Amino acid sequence: xxxxxxxxxxxxxxxxxxxxxxxxxxxxxxxxxxxxxxxxxxxxxxxxxxxxxxxxxxxxxxxxxxxxxxxxxxxxxxxxxxxxxxxxxxxxxxxxxxxxxxxxxxxxxxxxxxxxxxxxxxxxxxxxxxxxxxxxxxxxxxxxxxxxxxxxxxxxxxxxxxxxxxxxxxxxxxxxxxxxxxxxxxx
Ligand code: ADP
Ligand code: 5GP
Numbered sequence: 001x002x003x004x005x006x007x008x009x010x011x012x013x014x015x016x017x018x019x020x021x022x023x024x025x026x027x028x029x030x031x032x033x034x035x036x037x038x039x040x041x042x043x044x045x046x047x048x049x050x051x052x053x054x055x056x057x058x059x060x061x062x063x064x065x066x067x068x069x070x071x072x073x074x075x076x077x078x079x080x081x082x083x084x085x086x087x088x089x090x091x092x093x094x095x096x097x098x099x100x101x102x103x104x105x106x107x108x109x110x111x112x113x114x115x116x117x118x119x120x121x122x123x124x125x126x127x128x129x130x131x132x133x134x135x136x137x138x139x140x141x142x143x144x145x146x147x148x149x150x151x152x153x154x155x156x157x158x159x160x161x162x163x164x165x166x167x168x169x170x171x172x173x174x175x176x177x178x179x180x181x182x183x184x185x186x187x
Contacts, residue, residue: 007104009105009119010123011122011147013136016167019173027095034049034050036068037079069081072104118161122164126148
């Protein structure tokens with residue numbers, strides 16, 4: 001039995017979490033990789049469901065103990081994916097879903113090559129992305145500015161991956177994303 005690695009990558013504010021929540025509902029067989037992060041929890045987030053929210057010293061200990069398959073500093077915080085989750089999932093033939101920034105994608109591709117299927121989601125424009133971040137209302141102004149600036153850099157990589165989905169109309173975007181994931185799961 002062979003496992004499957006599906007990675008979603010999108011600049012913050014694109015609408016990735018919105019699309020992923022539908023994907024998780026429609027594909028309960030997909031095992032969601034719950035990352036560790038040192039960023040502060042947003043209202044409504046659940047520790048152990050959205051992320052494992054841990055301290056910088058705990059994160060650095062886990063780096064030293066080689067507990068991450070990949071980790072990166074994104075928007076000034078640590079984020080990392082559990083090595084044990086991936087190793088055990090692959091051994092058991094599980095289908096796994098990841099939400100990573102481009103550094104994390106590069107690390108996964110370096111390890112798993114074509115076995116890691118990467119879907120990049122792009123916003124209609126940087127202005128619309130900023131508007132979405134402001135409408136979401138979860139981040140202070142300086143964090144939004146940092147995320148918009150990082151988004152401009154990440155968008156330069158949009159054609160480097162296996163699939164590209166535009167999130168303009170959310171229903172259209174989900175339809176396309178779901179088609180790609182369904183196809184990958186049935187392959
Ligand atoms: P991300 O996880 O990529 O940072 P979110 O899923 O939190 O982004 O979405 C950011 C904001 O944009 C949320 O308020 C969400 O409801 C909204 N949003 C998501 N997709 C769309 C879309 N296609 N059109 C307009 N607003 C959207
Ligand atoms: P957010 O703080 O908005 O939840 O996520 C910020 C960014 O971190 C997003 O681009 C998301 O894809 C990325 N991210 C989340 N988890 C991980 C992870 O485990 N590793 C890496 N490299 N990036 C992650």
